[in-house]
Amino acid sequence: MNFLFCRTENNMLPCRWMAGCWQGHMEILTFLEDHYTKEELEQIFVPPKPKIESLVSLVEKAKKAKKRND
Amino acid sequence: MEKTIYDLDQKDMPTHWYNIQADLPEPLPPVLHPGTGKPIGPEDLAPLFPMELIKQEVSTERWIEIPEELQAVYRTWRPTRLHRAHRLEKALDTPAKIFFKYEGTNQAGSHKPNTATAQCYYNMKEGIKRITTETGAGQWGSALSLAGAFFGVEIKVYMVRISYDQKPYRRIAMETWGAKCVPSPSPDTKAGRDMLEKWPDCPGSLGLAISEAVEEAVSRDDTHYSLGSVLNHVLLHQTIQGEECRKQMEMADAYPDIIVGNIGGGSNYGGQFLPWIRDKISGAKPDMRVICCEPESCPTVTRGLYAYDFGDSVGLTPLLKMHTLGHGFIPPPIHAGGLRYHGMAPIICHLYELGLVEAVAVHQTAVFEAGIKFARTEGIITGPEPCHNLKVAMDEALKCKESGEAKTILIAHSGHGHFDLAAYERYLSGKLEDYAYPEEEVKKAQAEMPKVPA
Numbered sequence: 104m105n106f107l108f109c110r111t112e113n114n115m116l117p118c119r120w121m122a123g124c125w126q127g128h129m130e131i132l133t134f135l136e137d138h139y140t141k142e143e144l145e146q147i148f149v150p151p152k153p154k155i156e157s158l159v160s161l162v163e164k165a166k167k168a169k170k171r172n173d
Numbered sequence: 174m175e176k177t178i179y180d181l182d183q184k185d186m187p188t189h190w191y192n193i194q195a196d197l198p199e200p201l202p203p204v205l206h207p208g209t210g211k212p213i214g215p216e217d218l219a220p221l222f223p224m225e226l227i228k229q230e231v232s233t234e235r236w237i238e239i240p241e242e243l244q245a246v247y248r249t250w251r252p253t254r255l256h257r258a259h260r261l262e263k264a265l266d267t268p269a270k271i272f273f274k275y276e277g278t279n280q281a282g283s284h285k286p287n288t289a290t291a292q293c294y295y296n297m298k299e300g301i302k303r304i305t306t307e308t309g310a311g312q313w314g315s316a317l318s319l320a321g322a323f324f325g326v327e328i329k330v331y332m333v334r335i336s337y338d339q340k341p342y343r344r345i346a347m348e349t350w351g352a353k354c355v356p357s358p359s360p361d362t363k364a365g366r367d368m369l370e371k372w373p374d375c376p377g378s379l380g381l382a383i384s385e386a387v388e389e390a391v392s393r394d395d396t397h398y399s400l401g402s403v404l405n406h407v408l409l410h411q412t413i414q415g416e417e418c419r420k421q422m423e424m425a426d427a428y429p430d431i432i433v434g435n436i437g438g439g440s441n442y443g444g445q446f447l448p449w450i451r452d453k454i455s456g457a458k459p460d461m462r463v464i465c466c467e468p469e470s471c472p473t474v475t476r477g478l479y480a481y482d483f484g485d486s487v488g489l490t491p492l493l494k495m496h497t498l499g500h501g502f503i504p505p506p507i508h509a510g511g512l513r514y515h516g517m518a519p520i521i522c523h524l525y526e527l528g529l530v531e532a533v534a535v536h537q538t539a540v541f542e543a544g545i546k547f548a549r550t551e552g553i554i555t556g557p558e559p560c561h562n563l564k565v566a567m568d569e570a571l572k573c574k575e576s577g578e579a580k581t582i583l584i585a586h587s588g589h590g591h592f593d594l595a596a597y598e599r600y601l602s603g604k605l606e607d608y609a610y611p612e613e614e615v616k617k618a619q620a621e622m623p624k625v626p627a
């Protein structure tokens with residue numbers, strides 16, 4: 104589960120610390136380059152949001168989904 | 174006679190939480206609304222939290238009164254005990270004086286009920302009937318379920334599917350306290366249904382469980398959401414620990430030179446050290462050290478800084494204002510599930526950036542070694558998260574042995590490990606490794622894992 108976890112924990116993309124954590128244990132950079140596109144890699148390493156901000160984003164998303172349902 | 178326990182009378186239990194926001198040398202930076210770019214206001218958070226908690230989140234009042242009804246619930250387990258670890262000191266042959274404040278004696282076994290009960294109380298007062306939340310390993314879900322039983326609030330816990338399958342005991346505990354616990358992804362929400370459609374065997378992630386819990390809270394007027402760490406009001410509720418401990422250390426005629434605690438989202442340790450760090454901020458105790466301990470394999474502060482440089486070297490630019498692990502979360506193989514929480518309290522990040530606290534990362538085998546030593550000296554089987562503190566505290570005590578200094582070390586001990594015996598078993602049977610090359614996983618990585626767009 105270890106590696107699969109690191110590969111999927113960021114919204115089904117690799118964790119943003121994956122390169123740092125796995126460096127020294129395997130050719131992690133080659134692995135990432137081989138398995139993900141440049142766009143995906145950029146998405147993986149976007150700046151993390153503060154918790155409150157991410158909660159507000161989730162609220163907005165849920166409100167929109169609710170409106171569509173009503 | 175060697176005194177080993179310092180018990181505070183129930184009548185001396187603190188009646189106020191301490192709010193560090195009153196004493197920060199620089200205020201916390203405001204959080205901006207992702208849509209409007211304006212500071213987030215109470216109305217943005219109202220679908221999730223009761224107004225009293227939203228007020229606490231931004232309050233700069235130094236002392237916030239603990240309502241009497243909540244104090245009565247706190248008194249079902251508080252004050253918790255302060256211990257002097259004489260037996261450990263002897264085993265280490267150190268002149269250091271080691272104290273630990275133990276939060277494992279309550280009904281759920283960790284510090285988490287300190288905020289779970291407070292959050293349930295304020296929701297109940299505002300007429301909320303149901304609270305949703307997410308849980309990874311189950312500690313937080315257990316605490317909130319317990320709190321729901323105390324205050325007659327219905328609790329719905331979205332438990333990350335892989336934990337739901339692998340950790341039945343926590344789930345059973347939650348159900349015993351009356352909560353409803355469902356595996357995430359679940360068919361109960363759109364977020365869950367979408368994921369199940371794309372990946373029926375998805376093991377779940379904490380990020381997804383949060384999405385489900387928030388979606389349900391937003392979709393029902395009688396339902397709110399609750400978070401067990403990271404937020405300012407959560408750390409505030411936890412300060413009852415440090416406030417009690419100040420009185421108990423006084424009973425022991427001691428003051429900590431070093432305070433150690435583990436940081437996942439930062440709630441337990443924040444609750445312990447924030448009431449002390451005001452003495453460092455005021456200049457009364459400039460040399461007191463506050464050490465945050467986290468796992469080497471996936472730390473959120475120390476490795477975060479390292480990953481920043483590393484990210485640049487692959488031509489990527491992660492920004493580390495929040496030392497966080499990201500949005501999604503799948504329970505890791507390292508056994509300190511709680512430490513891999515996917516965010517860090519802004520208050521702790523802020524104090525770290527101001528240079529008021531330090532952070533160290535430790536390997537999990539060393540962490541369990543320390544847990545075993547503690548169990549064989551002080552007798553307590555410690556949760557994997559606080560085992561990190563034990564390791565760092567023991568290292569500091571050994572440094573005292575070398576230097577001959579009799580420093581006073583205070584450990585924030587956040588809970589027992591009675592539900593984590595499988596991790597101890599792995600350690601005892603030599604199967605717990607810091608890292609193993611994931612050869613098989615790498616080989617079959619592409620074959621078995623569907624890519625699901627965010």
Ligand SMILES: Cc1ncc(COP(=O)(O)O)c(C=O)c1O
Pocket residue numbers: 283284312313401402403435436437438439440441442510511512514556558559587588589
């Ligand atoms: C016993 C225990 N200690 C510590 C933590 C880490 O969380 P926090 O940093 O919010 O205290 C957890 C989280 O689940 C936990 O269960």
